[in-house]
Amino acid sequence: MSVPVIVLAPDSFKGSLDAPAVCTALETGLRRVWPDVLVRRCPMADGGEGTLDAVLAASGGRGTRAAVTVHGAGGAPVAAGYGVLGHADAAVAVLEVAQVVPITDPAAMRVAVAERDTRGVGELIRTLFDRGLRRFMIGLGGSSTNDGGAGMLAALGMRLLDAAGQPVPPTPAGLARLATVDAGGLDPRLAASSITIMSDVNNPLCGERGATAIFGPQKGVTADEVARFDAGIANFAGLAEAATGGRAASRPGAGAAGGLGFALQLVGGEFRSGAAVVADLIGLDRALAGADWAITGEGRSDAQTLLAKAPFVVAQRARAARVPTTLVSGAVDPASLAALGDHFAGAFGIAPGPITLADCIAGAEALLADRAAELARVFAAAWARPGRGSDFP
Amino acid sequence: MSVPVIVLAPDSFKGSLDAPAVCTALETGLRRVWPDVLVRRCPMADGGEGTLDAVLAASGGRGTRAAVTVHGAGGAPVAAGYGVLGHADAAVAVLEVAQVVPITDPAAMRVAVAERDTRGVGELIRTLFDRGLRRFMIGLGGSSTNDGGAGMLAALGMRLLDAAGQPVPPTPAGLARLATVDAGGLDPRLAASSITIMSDVNNPLCGERGATAIFGPQKGVTADEVARFDAGIANFAGLAEAATGGRAASRPGAGAAGGLGFALQLVGGEFRSGAAVVADLIGLDRALAGADWAITGEGRSDAQTLLAKAPFVVAQRARAARVPTTLVSGAVDPASLAALGDHFAGAFGIAPGPITLADCIAGAEALLADRAAELARVFAAAWARPGRGSDFP
Numbered sequence: 001m002s003v004p005v006i007v008l009a010p011d012s013f014k015g016s017l018d019a020p021a022v023c024t025a026l027e028t029g030l031r032r033v034w035p036d037v038l039v040r041r042c043p044m045a046d047g048g049e050g051t052l053d054a055v056l057a058a059s060g061g062r063g064t065r066a067a068v069t070v071h072g073a074g075g076a077p078v079a080a081g082y083g084v085l086g087h088a089d090a091a092v093a094v095l096e097v098a099q100v101v102p103i104t105d106p107a108a109m110r111v112a113v114a115e116r117d118t119r120g121v122g123e124l125i126r127t128l129f130d131r132g133l134r135r136f137m138i139g140l141g142g143s144s145t146n147d148g149g150a151g152m153l154a155a156l157g158m159r160l161l162d163a164a165g166q167p168v169p170p171t172p173a174g175l176a177r178l179a180t181v182d183a184g185g186l187d188p189r190l191a192a193s194s195i196t197i198m199s200d201v202n203n204p205l206c207g208e209r210g211a212t213a214i215f216g217p218q219k220g221v222t223a224d225e226v227a228r229f230d231a232g233i234a235n236f237a238g239l240a241e242a243a244t245g246g247r248a249a250s251r252p253g254a255g256a257a258g259g260l261g262f263a264l265q266l267v268g269g270e271f272r273s274g275a276a277v278v279a280d281l282i283g284l285d286r287a288l289a290g291a292d293w294a295i296t297g298e299g300r301s302d303a304q305t306l307l308a309k310a311p312f313v314v315a316q317r318a319r320a321a322r323v324p325t326t327l328v329s330g331a332v333d334p335a336s337l338a339a340l341g342d343h344f345a346g347a348f349g350i351a352p353g354p355i356t357l358a359d360c361i362a363g364a365e366a367l368l369a370d371r372a373a374e375l376a377r378v379f380a381a382a383w384a385r386p387g388r389g390s391d392f393p
Numbered sequence: 394m395s396v397p398v399i400v401l402a403p404d405s406f407k408g409s410l411d412a413p414a415v416c417t418a419l420e421t422g423l424r425r426v427w428p429d430v431l432v433r434r435c436p437m438a439d440g441g442e443g444t445l446d447a448v449l450a451a452s453g454g455r456g457t458r459a460a461v462t463v464h465g466a467g468g469a470p471v472a473a474g475y476g477v478l479g480h481a482d483a484a485v486a487v488l489e490v491a492q493v494v495p496i497t498d499p500a501a502m503r504v505a506v507a508e509r510d511t512r513g514v515g516e517l518i519r520t521l522f523d524r525g526l527r528r529f530m531i532g533l534g535g536s537s538t539n540d541g542g543a544g545m546l547a548a549l550g551m552r553l554l555d556a557a558g559q560p561v562p563p564t565p566a567g568l569a570r571l572a573t574v575d576a577g578g579l580d581p582r583l584a585a586s587s588i589t590i591m592s593d594v595n596n597p598l599c600g601e602r603g604a605t606a607i608f609g610p611q612k613g614v615t616a617d618e619v620a621r622f623d624a625g626i627a628n629f630a631g632l633a634e635a636a637t638g639g640r641a642a643s644r645p646g647a648g649a650a651g652g653l654g655f656a657l658q659l660v661g662g663e664f665r666s667g668a669a670v671v672a673d674l675i676g677l678d679r680a681l682a683g684a685d686w687a688i689t690g691e692g693r694s695d696a697q698t699l700l701a702k703a704p705f706v707v708a709q710r711a712r713a714a715r716v717p718t719t720l721v722s723g724a725v726d727p728a729s730l731a732a733l734g735d736h737f738a739g740a741f742g743i744a745p746g747p748i749t750l751a752d753c754i755a756g757a758e759a760l761l762a763d764r765a766a767e768l769a770r771v772f773a774a775a776w777a778r779p780g781r782g783s784d785f786p
Contacts, residue, residue, distance in 0.1 A: 324777075334763055346770035352744070353753070379774070
């Protein structure tokens with residue numbers, strides 16, 4: 001029996017396995033059924049944590065990794081990794097805000113969110129300017145900050161002043177006292193640069209669907225802080241827009257990474273689906289060409305998955321290449337199966353039977369390999385029989 | 394796209410869904426993906442509860458159902474259902490001991506196991522003799538008794554006496570006092586009959602792997618009763634063998650249904666795999682001919698499944714017909730996946746993610762439909778592509 005060519009393009013299972021580990025577990029399972037299966041590993045990401053690793057892993061010899069020490073969200077120094085693809089004028093810097101202000105940094109999370117800022121992101125960009133880089137892909141997602149991107153803009157030369165003309169810190173607490181924004185000192189290299197923002201968040205900067213209301217609470221913004229922080233960011237955004245002559249607060253994605261999506265778009269950044277950019281950077285379409293089956297996945301799948309999350313982008317690219325895509329996630333919301341069924345050739349969790357969430361997370365690697373093996377048996381059973389048509393759901 | 398022909402041949406999910414309900418749930422799921430799929434419903438059984446229903450459901454117009462009131466295990470009257478297939482000399486009576494002495498009968502279970510017996514099974518057979526029937530298929534399994542089949546033999550004319558020549562009851566308590574067995578009064582119609590025993594139990598009558606040691610505890614035999622009851626049954630068996638000139642205690646299946654497997658073999662019954670007999674009676678091989686996929690399942694699958702349980706028999710018959718069989722059970726033991734993989738084209742539980750056993754049982758119907766739908770999407774994805782060979786695992 002000939003063996004299929006299978007593309008493995010999962011996102012990470014957040015809190016459990018990174019995307020390369022998910023690929024390895026899937027491959028382990030598949031090889032139980034097809035020892036000589038042809039596997040193309042394409043660990044995915046969505047602009048958040050893991051984006052840099054995914055892009056560098058797929059770059060072959062074209063990518064290098066380095067780090068710069070900058071201020072973390074809470075003020076302590078962090079070694080922020082970044083990548084460079086290509087050389088000289090064609091060089092592209094790949095950044096990930098989760099490398100600078102990660103929500104997984106316990107030290108930063110001990111500082112109140114009112115005092116956290118993104119100045120480290122601006123410091124990193126400035127350093128890369130100094131090294132001659134002018135093209136940037138910046139992954140948003142996984143940030144601990146809610147400063148509207150004020151910290152980054154401040155580190156790039158924007159001055160934030162109170163009513164007495166004194167500087168205010170670029171934090172939610174500082175923005176409450178903000179009276180004047182002076183954009184005259186913004187680094188002129190911004191205007192000469194190309195910035196692509198990678199995000200899976202379409203939210204605007206402020207309001208009911210804004211950064212503070214939707215993503216603030218998971219960063220520690222309390223119920224009675226939401227309105228205050230949101231108003232402070234709205235005030236900052238209005239002043240910054242007036243000072244620069246730009247408009248960005250109402251654009252989709254302005255609310256990504258606590259408002260970094262606003263600040264980066266204000267200085268010319270182009271907003272794109274993080275997973276789509278990653279798919280391009282890792283050459284997913286090339287991997288799918290001529291493949292027979294794709295498997296993707298994520299920690300938990302539900303209706304949100306269809307809002308440009310990595311598995312959805314994989315399914316779309318695969319459909320264009322006429323490759324069926326099966327979804328294998330830590331868990332799948334049963335209520336979303338019908339909607340997922342329009343895009344995926346089957347959606348599966350990894351639970352083998354009654355099991356607790358903790359056991360499911362702890363055993364994810366083995367359970368995932370098991371699930372892949374059993375699905376391979378089903379695929380093989382149908383695959384081995386004479387073809388009866390050419391469509392798949 | 395053409396649609397596959399799919400055979401649905403599950404056992405019941407004990408404690409949750411009977412086999413026809415499992416078929417319905419599977420079909421509901423499959424039709425989400427293939428509205429016009431061709432389904433052949435073959436609800437299975439293994440000789441235990443559900444066997445009579447499965448056989449009658451598959452019999453079309455050939456089968457009739459009736460009932461006779463006999464003594465239940467605890468002495469109270471029970472209406473014991475039975476079936477008759479065919480007519481006149483070709484008529485076959487289909488019996489199920491779970492119709493007479495079911496472990497699911499709360500009234501009988503309130504009587505101590507030491508006082509329970511199987512005389513109702515003998516009464517039922519005698520009544521059917523009176524009605525002219527001489528061919529019997531008797532499903533063992535799901536019994537509440539541990540009397541070595543003494544009750545059934547007593548009802549058919551065997552006399553059990555103590556040392557003083559007084560009758561003893563055919564119960565574990567009575568057998569403790571048994572001194573003499575007189576087989577002279579055994580119904581002569583037994584010798585003129587054909588009896589096929591359907592069971593999924595290979596155990597001998599006595600000893601470490603015997604009826605009392607292995608199946609006694611779930612019927613209420615206490616730890617300190619095991620040796621005593623086992624000795625009483627061994628004594629009875631030796632006397633009964635001597636009285637009849639037969640040998641049956643050490644045969645495989647003698648330990649089925651608390652020793653009814655012994656008693657029925659002693660009077661000429663032929664022991665067979667219950668699931669295999671049911672497969673024959675319901676015409677499983679005909680249903681599999683020309684089918685593209687079979688789905689089977691049971692409440693819980695593990696290494697025991699491969700000991701002639703219904704799903705295993707389905708997989709064997711399907712393999713002979715070159716039809717791949719996928720296993721969908723309430724839960725699947727992860728440690729048994731490798732062994733199951735030699736026989737099944739994929740083995741799956743129905744848990745959608747972290748879930749309790751109670752929720753899994755309560756939601757079994759919907760979860761099963763979901764699992765069938767998602768597996769159908771995988772099958773369809775591979776099915777739709779050009780065939781590359783002809784084997785399946």
